[in-house]
Amino acid sequence: MFSQFFGGYLLNHNIVSREQLSRALDEKKNTRMRLGVLAINEGLMTSEQVEHVNVMQQTVDLRFGDLAVQLGYLKEQDVDDLLHKQPTDYLLLGQALVNMGALSNEGFERAINDYKATLKLDDDDISGDQYDALSSMVSEFYHFSTARNARLYTNYVTLLFKSLIRFIGDDFTPLDASICRTAEGACIVRQLINGAYKGQTIISAEPDEYRCFARRFAKEAYFESDEFDDASVSEFLNVINGLYAVNESNETGTEIGLEPLALFRNEDVPLGEEAFSIPVQFTFGEVEFIVAF
């Protein structure tokens, strides 16, 4: 999930464009990791040193690792370690952006270091799937710590992103959140939360994106109809709300319930309270998630 939020960081800081990021997300599956980007990420080489090796490679018939050792930038053991390192998802994204020319080695070095520093994360935090690291990343990205019910928002949105990766795909970028009082979109699904506290959760999208989202969730069970699209998107929302309710019940003993899902087509839905609008850019388009506690 670090990869998705790193993508969001690059976009929000205007380091890459939406089109470049979308292309890189598409291409990262076929991207081969290069030693230079790995070495920068590990802090073993600076971007200048990587550039130097790259330039030297044009005149000398040596592999990157061998040349870096010859120039005194790396030890042989470092090269060995780097070659055996499994590239993480965010590194593949970074490599894809470097390959496309959207990001220089230096730009990648600056962005990755700034982002890690912002989140106060180390490599162990971002290489695994530790819940605490993920939730602090989510909370930091959306500034939930300043919100009322910060714990609820952080837990819900962390679960939402984990569920997107699990059920829809990892080719998305979280965009900046905003506060809204109305849900607007051609296709809207809403589920209210009741019980120990109240809340509302919404998925909103334009018809094409809504259909793509429905198709991704349904997988081979998909068949094309508006009714099935509604059913599929509704079920996604219902499943993650159910998982959220179970987590709440198990972790804090709080019992919450879910109301039947409601569908809206081509109408604005007043929320009756301030809510977080969380747009997410998939490679097929944008889908908005709205959450209020």
Place this chain on the structure above:
Amino acid sequence: MNIEDIKVMVCDDSMFARKSMVMFITSLGVKQIIEAADGQQAIDKYAENKPDVVFMDIVMPVVTGIDALIKIKETDPAARVIMASSIGTQQYLKSAIKAGAADFLQKPITNDQVKQILENVCKGVI
């Protein structure tokens, strides 16, 4: 009993959940499948068809899954009803067990879980 001979009822207000489960159950060779879209339909169709096993959602309009389970158990105490719900909190689990559910599956339900239940029905374990 063989899997081809059992009669299964799938009750869920989500067409997606019904279709996904029906598709999988059909692939296992089950020939008699009844669908219900809310708790009241489940009560009516149970009485009419007497299925060997029911997969029942909880949060549904008209009549909830728990209320439908209670009604079905009143008319047929031997009914095998598996609650298949997105919300498996302690409270819901307790209500389902108290009402006589044979098992509880938390969504997303895997094909292996459904297959296991049907095999147990065939063996008479549930």
